[in-house]
Every structure is written in structure tokens, then in C-alpha cells.
Amino acid sequence: MSSELFDAIDYLEKEKGINKEVLMEALEAALISAYKKNFKSATNVRVDLDEKSGGMYVYARKQIVEEVLDPQQEMSIDEAKKIDPNYDIDDVLEIEVTPKDFGRIAAQAAKQVVTQRVREAERGVIFSEYVDREDDVMTGIIQRKDARFTYINLGKVEARLPVAEQMPTEEYHVHDRIKVYVTKVENSNKGPHIYVSRTHPGLLKRLFEMEVPEIYDGTVEITSVAREAGDRSKISVYAPDPEIDPVGSCVGQRGGRVQAIVNELKGEKIDIVQWSEDPVVYVSNALSPAKVLKVLVEEEDKATTVIVPDYQLSLAIGKRGQNARLAAKLTGWKIDIKSETEAREEGLLAQDEEINEEDIVEDSFYSAIEDNPFHD
Incomplete structure (x- = not known):
């Protein structure tokens, strides 16, 4: 895993305001998923990302037990003590299992998952920005209309003006600039939903x-x-x-x-x-x-x-x-x-x-x- 990836993560944090820790957690989850899928492993694993070297390491995690029932998840106390005499029952032992060609496979598998996490994080940033605007007035531009809503561009997000919140004496035309009162900001899987009003006191x-x-x-x-x-x-x-x-x-x-x-x-x-x-x-x-x-x-x-x-x-x-x-x-x-x-x-x-x-x-x-x- 090259250092360019970590540079890209730093860039996303600075330019898009996405927390670096969120991106790193998403990347680790994607790599664990890729390892288990491509190497058909049911072993409990942990991924370690080294920003300085750009390296990536996979470690199998096994719990030390008296009697092994699941070799994929457990190791006997006798075997563990051969590695280190200080191990005891219920300790967790880690063994590096990084495949030689894992970098290429992991990069392909991680791309989609990381992209999705980035989108989710961006939505979270937008939600955090707009949730503080509830009960406030914002200026936007009318984008389109349908039977239920007039949609207004507020900058980073499109707000919904329900028919019931529209003034009966007004006509709403696309590209018109308009002031609206933010009544509710909701988060969803598809991003924040912002509802606005022209009739609210x-x-x-x-x-x-x-x-x-x-x-x-x-x-x-x-x-x-x-x-x-x-x-x-x-x-x-x-x-x-x-x-x-x-x-x-x-x-x-x-x-x-x-x-x-x-x-x-x-x-x-x-x-x-x-x-x-x-x-x-x-x-x-x-x-x-x-x-x-x-x-x-x-x-x-x-x-x-x-x-x-x-x-x-x-x-x-x-x-x-x-x-x-x-x-x-x-x-x-x-x-x-x-x-x-x-x-x-x-x-x-x-x-x-x-x-x-x-x-x-x-x-x-x-x-x-x-x-x-x-x-x-």
C-alpha cells in the first residue's frame, strides 16, 4: 500500500472536512473484508496501517484457550507458550498473515467501500452544517417543482418546500431567488433532507x-x-x-x-x-x-x-x-x-x-x- 493513499486521505480531510479517523476506519474495514473474501478466511483478523512507510499488515487474532474447539479462532495454551511463555488463558495472540499479493487485491476491493464511507462522511458533514440552521432563514434558488414539493438549492443541499407551506398568493418559478424558513433537518441514508416554509410565523x-x-x-x-x-x-x-x-x-x-x-x-x-x-x-x-x-x-x-x-x-x-x-x-x-x-x-x-x-x-x-x- 503506497504512501499516496495516505496523502489522499490527508487531502480529503483538508478539502472536504472529513475526519481522518473516519476514513482510516473505513479503509481498515474494507481491507479486512477483502482479505476474508479473497482468501476465504474465517479467521478473526486485524489490519495495521503504517502511515510512515505506507505499509499494510494483516494479523490473525486467536484467543488462547485450554482446549481448542475452533482452530480458526483459538489456540491452545501449550502452543501459545511455545511462542511466548508469558501468554495465559484468555489472552489474544496475533500472528502476521499478510499475503504477498494482498496490496493489489485489497486496493481494488477497498475502493468501493472507502468511496461509500467518504460519501457517508460528507453527508454527515452537510447534516451537521445545516442542522444548526433549523428555525433560521436561508436564501436559495428554485430548481424544480413537482406535485408535492418545490425544490430549492441552498448551496450544498436541495431543500423541499411542501405545497402546504407555500403561500397561496405566490407563484414559484425556476431560477427565482427566494428566502425560506428552515423547519426541519433530517438525516437519511441518501443524505440530509431539509424542509422549509414560506408560511411559518x-x-x-x-x-x-x-x-x-x-x-x-x-x-x-x-x-x-x-x-x-x-x-x-x-x-x-x-x-x-x-x-x-x-x-x-x-x-x-x-x-x-x-x-x-x-x-x-x-x-x-x-x-x-x-x-x-x-x-x-x-x-x-x-x-x-x-x-x-x-x-x-x-x-x-x-x-x-x-x-x-x-x-x-x-x-x-x-x-x-x-x-x-x-x-x-x-x-x-x-x-x-x-x-x-x-x-x-x-x-x-x-x-x-x-x-x-x-x-x-x-x-x-x-x-x-x-x-x-x-x-x-
């Missing part, structure tokens, strides 16, 4: 982290995300420092930051609201752009009854209940919306009770909606 969160430095460095925190992909989303933000405007930080100058995210999501409407530990304020903010008159809180059931002006009822509920539904997902509170008239009829508001809208609703909301910021 995590995509919206990561895009804000990429566009808003204050979120990336922790100055502003994202507390919750509610998303109906391709149509509308709500995101709540909070700044521990009262001097910092978390909503304004996300919006950016002239709406530049949030508009970049809207463009990436092909026009998806995004409401940005300020989080509050007070459920009255938080629920009111979450229902924006609707104006809220009063919020009645039932802590035990984590439920709220929200009273809005009659003319704001449809805006608070939203088309097909979307605004109320997203607000409930965002806050984690059940939300029952009633008009002012209905609330007075049910006794939730006294007939002579007057409420100022501004007592509850704060300027802590921004809606990134094309053309009309208060269009629902």
Missing part, C-alpha cells in the same frame, strides 16, 4: 430580526407573532427601555424597514403593535386599527369582552373575522367584540356611562398595508 420573526438592528441586538423584543400567510399578520414588540419606541424602530424611516419585509412577502399586510403586560392595553392595541371603548377582563378564563363604537364594529372584527382572530392569536386572550349599543343593551355599559376612546387606545400601532394604512 417564524419567517416573519426572522425577517424582522434581519431588517431591524434593534431587534437583532435585543434592544427591541418580539413578544408574539400571529400570521395568516399571504394575507395579513400581526406582530407585537416591546422595548425594556421606555425611551425607545419599539413600533417606530420596526417601521423605520418612512416605513423602509417594514416595507422591505412586505416586499419579500409579496404584499402581505403587517400590523405592528406594542406589547403591554396590561391585557386591557394589549388587547386594545392588538385590535388596531379599530378604536376600543372598553375592555372587560376575566382573568380566570383568560377572556376579554371588548366594546367598540358602533361604526368600528366591522373594522374590529375584520373581513371574515380576521382582525379579531389574529388579535386573539397574538395576545393569547379570548376576545368577544360587542358594539357600544349591544353592550348597553346587555348592561355591560350603563346607559349614562360616557367613555373617551383616547382613554384606552394609545398611539402604538402601525399597519403596513399598501395604499391605505387603515384598510382592512
Whole structure:
């Protein structure tokens, strides 16, 4: 076995990042297999590879026993002591059995096995690289499509975008560049399988982290995300420092930051609201752009009854209940919306009770909606 083989192993470790020990173990296993196959040996053998000389040696391993039952695997204590008086029962004795022409045969037999182990090791390296990207956003290029997936080239691997994770408002064309959210990385015999999404709420969160430095460095925190992909989303933000405007930080100058995210999501409407530990304020903010008159809180059931002006009822509920539904997902509170008239009829508001809208609703909301910021 020439030293060129060991040079090649060193090269594979440096260029492909494959652990040298993995390659050496694969080579040893291949040589043992070749020896047993070509020389029809059932003997337990060990292969020793000498990197300095480039030599290869095969040793038969036999256990020392009192009475030999299997000559291929065992040697009597009397025979062993003839070789070395220090041997004892249950010791293992090794005898070199390297055939003269084994180098040529072994090289041929080992080639396929080593190649397979190299492929497996490469897959392991790729898996290790991408498994750390779960819950992250990556940019790729659409390669092809079938009935189940859109396949996206992420560099060293092809990711799968299932139909269920595709935005209904988007069309996916081959060679298009696209950002995706990595939901799962699995290892398999054929290499790593990476599944990605365009509808996951995590995509919206990561895009804000990429566009808003204050979120990336922790100055502003994202507390919750509610998303109906391709149509509308709500995101709540909070700044521990009262001097910092978390909503304004996300919006950016002239709406530049949030508009970049809207463009990436092909026009998806995004409401940005300020989080509050007070459920009255938080629920009111979450229902924006609707104006809220009063919020009645039932802590035990984590439920709220929200009273809005009659003319704001449809805006608070939203088309097909979307605004109320997203607000409930965002806050984690059940939300029952009633008009002012209905609330007075049910006794939730006294007939002579007057409420100022501004007592509850704060300027802590921004809606990134094309053309009309208060269009629902």
C-alpha cells in the first residue's frame, strides 16, 4: 500500500472536512473484508496501517484457550507458550498473515467501500452544517417543482418546500431567488433532507430580526407573532427601555424597514403593535386599527369582552373575522367584540356611562398595508 493513499486521505480531510479517523476506519474495514473474501478466511483478523512507510499488515487474532474447539479462532495454551511463555488463558495472540499479493487485491476491493464511507462522511458533514440552521432563514434558488414539493438549492443541499407551506398568493418559478424558513433537518441514508416554509410565523420573526438592528441586538423584543400567510399578520414588540419606541424602530424611516419585509412577502399586510403586560392595553392595541371603548377582563378564563363604537364594529372584527382572530392569536386572550349599543343593551355599559376612546387606545400601532394604512 503506497504512501499516496495516505496523502489522499490527508487531502480529503483538508478539502472536504472529513475526519481522518473516519476514513482510516473505513479503509481498515474494507481491507479486512477483502482479505476474508479473497482468501476465504474465517479467521478473526486485524489490519495495521503504517502511515510512515505506507505499509499494510494483516494479523490473525486467536484467543488462547485450554482446549481448542475452533482452530480458526483459538489456540491452545501449550502452543501459545511455545511462542511466548508469558501468554495465559484468555489472552489474544496475533500472528502476521499478510499475503504477498494482498496490496493489489485489497486496493481494488477497498475502493468501493472507502468511496461509500467518504460519501457517508460528507453527508454527515452537510447534516451537521445545516442542522444548526433549523428555525433560521436561508436564501436559495428554485430548481424544480413537482406535485408535492418545490425544490430549492441552498448551496450544498436541495431543500423541499411542501405545497402546504407555500403561500397561496405566490407563484414559484425556476431560477427565482427566494428566502425560506428552515423547519426541519433530517438525516437519511441518501443524505440530509431539509424542509422549509414560506408560511411559518417564524419567517416573519426572522425577517424582522434581519431588517431591524434593534431587534437583532435585543434592544427591541418580539413578544408574539400571529400570521395568516399571504394575507395579513400581526406582530407585537416591546422595548425594556421606555425611551425607545419599539413600533417606530420596526417601521423605520418612512416605513423602509417594514416595507422591505412586505416586499419579500409579496404584499402581505403587517400590523405592528406594542406589547403591554396590561391585557386591557394589549388587547386594545392588538385590535388596531379599530378604536376600543372598553375592555372587560376575566382573568380566570383568560377572556376579554371588548366594546367598540358602533361604526368600528366591522373594522374590529375584520373581513371574515380576521382582525379579531389574529388579535386573539397574538395576545393569547379570548376576545368577544360587542358594539357600544349591544353592550348597553346587555348592561355591560350603563346607559349614562360616557367613555373617551383616547382613554384606552394609545398611539402604538402601525399597519403596513399598501395604499391605505387603515384598510382592512
